[in-house]
Amino acid sequence: MNTEQQHRERALTDRVLASFDETGDERLRHLMHGLVEHLHDYIREVRLTEQEWHSAIEFLTAVGHVTDDRRQEFILLSDVLGASMQVVTVNNEAVSDATEATVFGPFFIEGSPQVPLGGDTSGGASGQPCWIEGQITDTEGNPVPHARIEVWQADNDGFYDVQLDQDVTTGRAHLFADELGHYSFWALTPTPYPIPHDGPVGRLLEAVGRSPMRASHLHFMVTAEGKRTLVTHIFVHGDELLPHDSVFGVRDSLIKEFAAQAADTPPPGGRDLAGQPWARARFDITLAPAQAP
Numbered sequence: 001m002n003t004e005q006q007h008r009e010r011a012l013t014d015r016v017l018a019s020f021d022e023t024g025d026e027r028l029r030h031l032m033h034g035l036v037e038h039l040h041d042y043i044r045e046v047r048l049t050e051q052e053w054h055s056a057i058e059f060l061t062a063v064g065h066v067t068d069d070r071r072q073e074f075i076l077l078s079d080v081l082g083a084s085m086q087v088v089t090v091n092n093e094a095v096s097d098a099t100e101a102t103v104f105g106p107f108f109i110e111g112s113p114q115v116p117l118g119g120d121t122s123g124g125a126s127g128q129p130c131w132i133e134g135q136i137t138d139t140e141g142n143p144v145p146h147a148r149i150e151v152w153q154a155d156n157d158g159f160y161d162v163q164l165d166q167d168v169t170t171g172r173a174h175l176f177a178d179e180l181g182h183y184s185f186w187a188l189t190p191t192p193y194p195i196p197h198d199g200p201v202g203r204l205l206e207a208v209g210r211s212p213m214r215a216s217h218l219h220f221m222v223t224a225e226g227k228r229t230l231v232t233h234i235f236v237h238g239d240e241l242l243p244h245d246s247v248f249g250v251r252d253s254l255i256k257e258f259a260a261q262a263a264d265t266p267p268p269g270g271r272d273l274a275g276q277p278w279a280r281a282r283f284d285i286t287l288a289p290a291q292a293p
Contacts, residue, residue: 013040062200070162072106076201079103079247080210092228096139098288102249104231105219107160108152112172118269120186123170127156127188130258131268131280132234136181136222136287143181144287147224150174151187153217158193186271189258189279190216190234192241205246215241215250220285227287234283256281 016036023029042048066073078084084103092101115121122129132151136144152172154160161170177183197205197212205212217233235242235255242250258281267273268280 009040009044013037016040059200059204066199071196071199073196073199073201075104075106076195076199077204079105079195079249080201080205082248085248088231092288095228095288097286098139098228099230099232099286100251100253101230102232102251102254103247105247105249107154107162108150108219108221109162109172112150112152112174113169115173115175115185117175117178117182118184118186119173119175121151121171121173121175122186122188123161123168123173125155125161125170125188127191129267129271129273129276129278130187130189131184131278132187132218132283133182133184133268133280134283134285136177136183136224136285138227138287139289143179144224144227145177145179145181147177147181147183147222147227147287148174149177149183149185150219150221150223151185152219153188153190154193156188156191158191163196184268187218190218190236192216192239195246210246211244212246213241213244214247215239215245217249220283222285222287224287226290228290230285230287234281256283 013036017033020029020032020036023032063073063077075084078087088101088103113123136147136149138144150172151174152160155171161168161172164170171188173185175183175185192213192215194212195214196202202212216236216239220230220232220234222230222232233249233254235250237255237257242255258279261267261278261280263273263275263277265278267278
């Protein structure tokens with residue numbers, strides 16, 4: 001590339017950067033400068049063609065058309081590019097032995113039903129019953145009383161309730177830990193499932209030869225006064241998809257043993273499982289202090 005071409009390309013970037021110099025919000029100005037600088041660097045580095053640019057615009061337009069109040073294709077796009085996990089990593093700085101965070105995902109909804117300690121969060125969704133228990137503590141080992149625990153998961157067929165045609169609430173609930181931070185509930189043994197791949201993000205994964213499958217997991221969101229909100233999953237030890245999770249959400253510390261229980265093993269609380277085998281797992285949670293505003 002000749003010197004004159006380099007000068008023209010750099011001069012354009014500088015003019016665009018200067019257009020944001022009078023932005024009153026310092027943080028917004030910083031964000032826009034960084035975005036423009038990196039975007040222009042990318043265009044110059046890969047020598048983006050006009051046809052490729054048009055294709056990218058058409059792709060993002062298609063992502064927008066698919067997105068609605070039940071499906072967030074932009075979150076899926078962020079997830080499969082690893083951007084969601086990078087934002088999580090940047091915003092959840094390592095603190096002592098605090099439980100690691102992972103992606104929020106597109107399937108959380110407000111207003112889940114409350115269940116008591118030891119209650120069933122499955123809401124009648126299909127799958128193998130699984131007993132989950134643990135204790136919530138702070139980074140000094142002190143119990144965190146009455147923390148709110150929100151859980152949600154796919155059913156045995158790999159679908160969340162919001163993906164179903166009928167208006168039902170299954171596989172999601174919230175509960176509160178006791179005064180010593182102990183909690184327990186019934187859920188379903190997590191199974192693998194694909195992220196929605198019938199849209200533009202799915203076509204992108206197919207084009208680059210990547211699988212849409214997510215490793216088996218159960219979502220948690222834990223909140224308590226004075227503590228950093230934790231959004232995380234637990235994953236199933238031995239799942240062959242752990243190294244290939246489509247949204248890069250797996251962390252080694254979150255892989256747990258889901259111990260299989262024979263049908264004749266008495267379940268906690270005397271629950272009648274009608275002769276089904278079941279599983280159990282333990283997930284002790286350590287909450288970091290709340291971040292300074």
